[in-house]
Amino acid sequence: xxxxxxxxxxxxxxxxxxxxxxxxxxxxxxxxxxxxxxxxxxxxxxxxxxxxxxxxxxxxxxxxxxxxxxxxxxxxxxxxxxxxxxxxxxxxxxxxxxxxxxxxxxxxxxxxxxxxxxxxxxxxxxxxxxxxxxxxxxxxxxxxxxxxxxxxxxxxxxxxxxxxxxxxxxxxxxxxxxxxxxxxxxxxxxxxxxxxxxxxxxxxxxxxxxxxxxxxxxxxxxxxxxxxxxxxxxxxxxxxxxxxxxxxxxxxxxxxxxxxxxxxxxxxxxxxxxxxxxxxxxxxxxxxxxxxxxxxxxxxxxxxxxxxxxxxxxxxxxxxxxxxxxxxxxxxxxxxxxxxxxxxxxxxxxxxxxxxxxxxxxxxxxxxxxxxxxxxxxxxxxxxxxxxxxxxxxxxxxxxxxxxxxxxxxxxxxxxxxxxxxxxxxxxxxxxxxxxxxxxxxxxxxxxxxxxxxxxxxxxxxxxxxxxxxxxxxxxxxxxxxxxxxxxxxxxxxxxxxxxxxxxxxxxxxxxxxxxxxxxxxxxxxxxxxxxxxxxxxxxxxxxxxxxxxxxxxxxxxxxxxxxxxxxxxxxxxxxxxxxxxxxxxxxxxxxxxxxxxxxxxxxxxxxxxxxxxxxxxxxxxxxxxxxxxxxxxxxxxxxxxxxxxxxxxxxxxxxxxxxxxxxxxxxxxxxxxxxxxxxxxxxxxxxxxxxxxxxxxxxxxxxxxxxxxxxxxxxxxxxxxxxxxxxxxxxxxxxxxxxxxxxxxxxxxxxxxxxxxxxxxxxxxxxxxxxxxxxxxxxxxxxxxxxxxxxxxxxxxxxxxxxxxxxxxxxxxxxxxxxxxxxxxxxxxxxxxxxxxxxxxxxxxxxxxxxxxxxxxxxxxxxxxxxxxxxxxxxxxxxxxxxxxxxxxxxxxxxxxxxxxxxxxxxxxxxxxxxxxxxxxxxxxx
Numbered sequence: 001x002x003x004x005x006x007x008x009x010x011x012x013x014x015x016x017x018x019x020x021x022x023x024x025x026x027x028x029x030x031x032x033x034x035x036x037x038x039x040x041x042x043x044x045x046x047x048x049x050x051x052x053x054x055x056x057x058x059x060x061x062x063x064x065x066x067x068x069x070x071x072x073x074x075x076x077x078x079x080x081x082x083x084x085x086x087x088x089x090x091x092x093x094x095x096x097x098x099x100x101x102x103x104x105x106x107x108x109x110x111x112x113x114x115x116x117x118x119x120x121x122x123x124x125x126x127x128x129x130x131x132x133x134x135x136x137x138x139x140x141x142x143x144x145x146x147x148x149x150x151x152x153x154x155x156x157x158x159x160x161x162x163x164x165x166x167x168x169x170x171x172x173x174x175x176x177x178x179x180x181x182x183x184x185x186x187x188x189x190x191x192x193x194x195x196x197x198x199x200x201x202x203x204x205x206x207x208x209x210x211x212x213x214x215x216x217x218x219x220x221x222x223x224x225x226x227x228x229x230x231x232x233x234x235x236x237x238x239x240x241x242x243x244x245x246x247x248x249x250x251x252x253x254x255x256x257x258x259x260x261x262x263x264x265x266x267x268x269x270x271x272x273x274x275x276x277x278x279x280x281x282x283x284x285x286x287x288x289x290x291x292x293x294x295x296x297x298x299x300x301x302x303x304x305x306x307x308x309x310x311x312x313x314x315x316x317x318x319x320x321x322x323x324x325x326x327x328x329x330x331x332x333x334x335x336x337x338x339x340x341x342x343x344x345x346x347x348x349x350x351x352x353x354x355x356x357x358x359x360x361x362x363x364x365x366x367x368x369x370x371x372x373x374x375x376x377x378x379x380x381x382x383x384x385x386x387x388x389x390x391x392x393x394x395x396x397x398x399x400x401x402x403x404x405x406x407x408x409x410x411x412x413x414x415x416x417x418x419x420x421x422x423x424x425x426x427x428x429x430x431x432x433x434x435x436x437x438x439x440x441x442x443x444x445x446x447x448x449x450x451x452x453x454x455x456x457x458x459x460x461x462x463x464x465x466x467x468x469x470x471x472x473x474x475x476x477x478x479x480x481x482x483x484x485x486x487x488x489x490x491x492x493x494x495x496x497x498x499x500x501x502x503x504x505x506x507x508x509x510x511x512x513x514x515x516x517x518x519x520x521x522x523x524x525x526x527x528x529x530x531x532x533x534x535x536x537x538x539x540x541x542x543x544x545x546x547x548x549x550x551x552x553x554x555x556x557x558x559x560x561x562x563x564x565x566x567x568x569x570x571x572x573x574x575x576x577x578x579x580x581x582x583x584x585x586x587x588x589x590x591x592x593x594x595x596x597x598x599x600x601x602x603x604x605x606x607x608x609x610x611x612x613x614x615x616x617x618x619x620x621x622x623x624x625x626x627x628x629x630x631x632x633x634x635x636x637x638x639x640x641x642x643x644x645x646x647x648x649x650x651x652x653x654x655x656x657x658x659x660x661x662x663x664x665x666x667x668x669x670x671x672x673x674x675x676x677x678x679x680x681x682x683x684x685x686x687x688x689x690x691x692x693x694x695x696x697x698x699x700x701x702x703x704x705x706x707x708x709x710x711x712x713x714x715x716x717x718x719x720x721x722x723x724x725x726x727x728x729x730x731x732x733x734x735x736x737x738x739x740x741x742x743x744x745x746x747x748x749x750x751x752x753x754x755x756x757x758x759x760x761x762x763x764x765x766x767x768x769x770x771x772x773x774x775x776x777x778x779x780x781x782x783x784x785x786x787x788x789x790x791x792x793x794x795x796x797x798x799x800x801x802x803x804x805x806x807x808x809x810x811x812x813x814x815x816x817x818x819x820x821x822x823x824x825x826x827x828x829x830x831x832x833x834x835x836x837x838x839x840x841x842x843x844x845x846x847x848x849x850x851x852x853x854x855x856x857x858x859x860x861x862x863x864x865x866x867x868x869x870x871x872x873x874x875x876x877x878x879x880x881x882x883x884x885x886x887x888x889x890x891x892x893x894x895x896x897x898x899x900x901x902x903x904x905x906x907x908x909x910x911x912x913x914x915x916x917x918x919x920x921x922x923x924x925x926x927x
Contacts, residue, residue, distance in 0.1 A: 124168055124169060124170055125145055125168055125170075126172045127143045127145045127170065127171050127172065127203060128144055130144065132193065135228070137228070138229050138230035139190075139193075139228075139229050140226055140227065140229070141193055141205070141227040142224055142225075143166075143195070143203075143205070143226075143227075144224045145169075145225070146224075150168070151166055151225050153166055153218065158273050158751065160277070161206055161207070161208050161209070161750070162216050164205040164218075165203070165205075168201060169201070170202075171197050171203055180194075180195070181193075182703060189209060190207060190208065190229060191210050192208050193207050193208070194750075205227065207227070207229055208277070214229055214230065216228065216229050216230075273794060273800070274300060274794065274801065275300075275751055275752065275792050276298040276367065279292070279369055281387070281389045283596070283651065284596055284598065285594060285596055285653070287594075289753070290700075292663070292696075292698075293708035293710035294371065294373060294696065294712065295371075295373065295759070296369060296371050297319050297369075297372070297792075298367055298369050299367060299369075299802075300367045302800070303802050306851050306881070306890075307835065308892045308920055308922050310361070310414060310438060312360040312362070315362065316334065316370070317855055318833055319804060320789075320790070320804035320805050320806035320831045320833050321831060322334055322386075323335050323826050323831070323904075324826065324903055324904040325340050325341075325826055325904065335385060336372065336385035336388075337761055338385065338782075338786075338827040339761075339810070340383065340385070341383055341385060341386070342382055342716055345375075345382045346388055347388065348519075349389075349390070349391060349392055351521075351537060352379060352380065352602060353519075353539075354573065354604060361453035363404075364453065365393070367391045369389040370386060370387075371389065373385075373386055373739045373741060373759065374738070374739055374761075376715045376716070376737075377649060377693070377712060378651075378665075378667070381669060381715060381716045381717060382715075383735070383737065383763075384713075384714040384737025384738075384739060392457075392471070393432055393434060393457075394457065395420055395421075395432040395457055395458065396420040396430065396432065397421075397422060399421035401418070401419055401420075402924065402926045402927070403415070404922055406922040406923075407921055408919055408921065409918040410440060410441040411439070411448075412441070414438040414439075416434070416435070416436035416437075417434070417435050418433075419432065420432040429459070430458070430460075431456070431459075432457045433454075433456050434454070436451075436453050437452050438451040438452075439451075443915060444504075444505050445504065445505040446480065446505050447482060447483055449478065450477065450478045451476070451477045452476045452477075453476075456471070456472055457470065457471040458470040465526060465528075466524070467525045467526075470521075470522050471522070471523075472518075472521075473517065473519040474517070475516065476516050478513075479512065479514075481507050481509050481510075481511040482507065482511065482513060482549065483912070484549075484906055484910065485906035485911055485912040486500050486504060487621065487909065487910055488910065488911055489555060490621065492871065492902070493868070497558075497559060497622055502913040504624070505624075506552040506564070507550040509627075510548070511548055511549050512548055513545065513549065514545070514546045514547075517543045519541045520540050520541075522537065523535065523536070523537040524536045531584060531585040532582070532584040532585070533582070535580070536579070536580045537577075538577065538578050538579075539575070541573075541574070542575070543573040543575075544571070544572050547568070547569045548566075549566070549569070550630075552564050553565060554909070561618050561619065563618050564615075564616040564617065564619060565613055565614065565615055565616055566613065566614050566616040566630050567612065567613040567614075568613075568633075569608070569610075569611050570611070572605075572609065574603075575602075575604055577601075578600070579599070579600050580598060581596060582597045590657075591654060592654070593652055593653070593654055594652070594653040595651070595652050595653075596649075596650070596651040596652075596665075597650050598647075598648075598649050600645070600647035600649075602643075602645045602646075603644050603645075604642070605640065605641075606641045606642075608637070608638060608639050609638060611639075612633040612637075613634065614631045617629065617630060636679065638677075639679070640675070640678070641676075642673070642674050643673045644671065644672050646671075647667055648667065649667035651663070651664065652665070659699065659700040660697075660699050661699075662698075663697070663710070664694070664695060664696075665693070665694035666691060666693045667692045667694075669689060669690055669715050670687070672686075672687040673685065686717065686732070692714065692715050693711070693713060694710070695711045695712075703747075704746055704747040705746050705747075706746070707743075708741075708742065708743055709742045709743075710740075710742075711738070711739070712738075712739050713736065713737060713738045714735075714738075714739075715735075716734060717734055718734055732776075733778060735764070735765045736765055737763045738761075738762055739759055739760065740761075741758065741759040742757075742758050743755060748793070751793045751794040752795060753791070754789070755788075755789070756787075756789050757789075758787055760783070761784045761785070762784075762813075763781065763783070763784075764781050766781060768780040768816050768818075769816065777816070779815070779816055780814055780815050780816075782812055782813060782824060783810070783813045784808060787807045788804070788806045788807075789805045790803065790804040791804070797841055798839045798840065799836070801834065802834070803834035803836075805830075805831070805832045806831045806832075807829060808827050808831070810823060810824040811823055818864045819866075822866045823860070823861040824864070825863050825864060826860055826862075826904060826905060827861070828857050830858040831856065832854070833853070833855045834853065835851065835852070837849055837850065839883065848882050849879075849880070850878075851877075851881070852878050852879075853876070853877035854876055855877070856873070856875075859871060859872045862909075864908070865908070870902050870911060871901075871902065873899060874899065875899060875914065876899075877894050877895070878892075879892045887925060888922075888923070888924040889921075890922050891919065891921050892919070892922070893917070894917070894919075894920075895918065896917065898917035900916075901914045
């Protein structure tokens with residue numbers, strides 16, 4: 001598939017777009033209405049949906065101000081040319097007296113104040129009390145004031161949050177003290193409702209949805225300003241209630257004239273912003289990050305979009321403490337906290353997804369989550385450094401169509417298409433289709449790559465409590481002549497013959513690596529009740545690779561000719577994964593529990609149909625001559641390794657009080673592994689089991705601050721001699737990992753969060769070489785200690801930041817080959833990253849934005865022998881973009897100052913250059 005197919009794909013996608021409901025960019029939905037009577041309705045939405053405004057007259061408004069009318073319980077209304085369904089008024093809602101209870105209410109003065117504070121010319125209205133009452137649809141939040149008709153409201157949505165600012169009000173007790181209101185989990189599907197003094201004359205109301213944006217309606221009554229809050233879950237599961245006592249309600253006056261029809265604002269917004277408050281990676285339950293006693297960093301969709309990231313390695317550049325181990329064509333291998341990642345450390349939607357390397361096309365990716373430290377308690381066999389979870393995009397309930405086209409340096413071309421919406425009128429069947437094609441050259445001579453992916457997904461609501469998600473992926477990649485790095489002499493160290501240029505390729509132009517990945521799976525979710533649910537997921541995956549590679553070896557005595565070898569390596573990795581989880585919420589007295597019980601069954605078949613190697617002609621590194629004949633194959637083998645594993649895990653998230661929480665978990669893992677070498681007719685087998693515990697505690701002295709401490713462990717089979725991915729297993733004890741971590745998580749405000757973590761991580765039973773026999777033995781131990789800091793979110797409206805710092809001291813603590821105290825390779829003491837962007841919020845330049853990034857990696861050891869260090873570098877990136885309605889255009893500049901730096905190492909004696917200065921331009925439409 002070449003460039004002509006790329007343009008054919010763009011022409012095809014351009015003809016597909018049909019506008020039914022016209023969505024607007026889902027970053028911040030704002031509506032500006034000022035009238036004597038107005039209304040706003042925020043409709044229910046999925047987390048992954050875009051924003052649609054169904055009234056054209058106000059679609060371009062950016063500073064929402066709602067001025068409530070003075071009539072009791074009158075829906076706030078404004079003129080609209082659109083028709084809307086009748087909405088029940090507050091007086092029509094039956095409130096059962098036996099179940100209605102005041103959750104929180106501040107003292108109300110006996111005599112309301114007769115005068116109001118003024119800030120300049122703006123009247124500041126005192127709000128003297130806050131209370132929450134249950135209704136038959138959800139809850140109502142009442143801001144008590146006798147001057148409700150004078151309150152102004154400015155609303156917006158971000159992620160799962162509905163936020164209203166009242167810029168002419170102040171929460172005040174009769175004594176004049178400040179007042180903060182917080183109600184946690186007042187309603188199924190709502191995490192919390194908060195009312196705070198944002199500043200001296202602004203009150204902020206925030207309703208946080210658990211899995212989607214809550215539906216919120218605004219009313220004005222004699223008591224004050226009223227927010228009616230409901231969620232899809234609450235509406236679907238709330239049983240009808242019959243009031244046992246009549247509720248006294250003053251009849252509403254019949255309006256003399258027909259009221260204006262309400263404007264309806266339907267928020268179906270895809271997660272936007274740099275801050276992600278919740279994640280399931282750390283607990284396998286949807287839990288706020290501040291309640292998880294472990295460091296987790298989430299790279300959200302907005303960061304990926306602002307940086308125009310298309311490859312996983314570029315996304316992980318935003319996480320301090322994650323470094324590249326080495327690259328092999330399309331595959332990139334990583335270290336987290338100093339330890340290399342095994343296949344099982346790669347996850348996709350929370351399920352193990354081994355063997356993919358960097359074959360991740362981000363067109364189908366919603367966000368990337370990085371769990372720092374061991375994760376065996378939740379996800380089974382894996383190394384202790386951390387895990388990378390790819391979260392894919394889900395079908396949307398509102399029509400959404402998007403197309404991207406990108407052109408850049410080194411013949412970079414990419415097109416992507418994203419389609420989603422309902423397949424029936426009742427919206428019980430939803431679909432999503434993501435597809436992308438990428439074709440690019442490289443700064444390395446004779447190296448090019450081509451990638452095609454398509455990812456369909458279907459979501460079916462089987463009744464009110466059951467949902468079935470079907471998904472599939474197909475990725476095809478072709479890489480030519482991957483390079484495999486350059487000798488350290490002539491790059492890091494001086495070579496008397498000169499410096500090796502960074503574009504030099506020491507392989508053959510005819511080399512290639514071709515790969516395909518196929519995934520098919522489902523996820524079935526059923527809610528027995530509001531508190532108990534079951535999920536069952538299955539995935540089949542097949543990754544196939546065919547490589548024809550020439551690899552450079554060692555320099556000769558003259559330091560200008562390098563030896564080479566040629567290999568044919570075919571690999572098929574087949575994966576079967578089945579997971580069943582039961583989640584239940586219950587209480588024992590005043591103690592709240594969220595219990596997770598699960599079972600995993602996995603089978604991995606790693607087959608090498610053919611591996612063959614031969615000597616290839618040497619090449620001059622300063623004057624290469626390609627195409628020389630190579631010798632006959634001198635080694636061939638065929639082998640297969642099959643690993644069956646069973647995991648049973650139990651976890652309890654315990655809330656002893658509202659601010660003291662425990663996390664207790666344990667997992668039993670058992671595996672059986674058989675390795676067959678068909679060329680020698682030999683077979684080896686190993687099996688083992690282990691129990692992995694996990695303990696954590698979170699203390700929140702005040703709601704925005706979480707102090708935590710945890711202990712967690714890992715477990716993975718120890719592998720014998722590796723042969724380019726196919727392993728001959730020996731009966732070794734499993735490798736173990738254990739980590740102690742303490743830290744602080746802070747919500748600096750509702751849009752900005754920070755995490756500071758201190759950890760001590762030890763890996764034991766590491767295979768080392770026995771100096772007397774040459775075979776491997778298990779006396780190795782490695783330790784990593786460090787400090788990590790991350791800050792994510794919005795500093796000011798339009799100004800966002802995503803930053804991190806990591807200090808990592810990773811060393812050998814026991815070994816028979818290498819000196820104790822040697823640093824682990826590709827792990828810098830200091831690493832720092834910051835990406836910040838600003839988008840102008842109003843005026844003639846509204847929508848114009850800028851981005852700026854710095855990525856620093858310090859000196860790091862090039863190999864376990866510590867014979868040399870890879871020098872530090874600072875890379876500078878930048879971006880300029882313009883957003884307007886459904887249109888976005890952007891320019892991204894990578895390595896702005898064309899710094900020469902080394903990204904990774906190859907087998908201890910070669911290094912790979914990072915990319916030079918590049919430019920990419922992207923045009924996007926969302927319809």
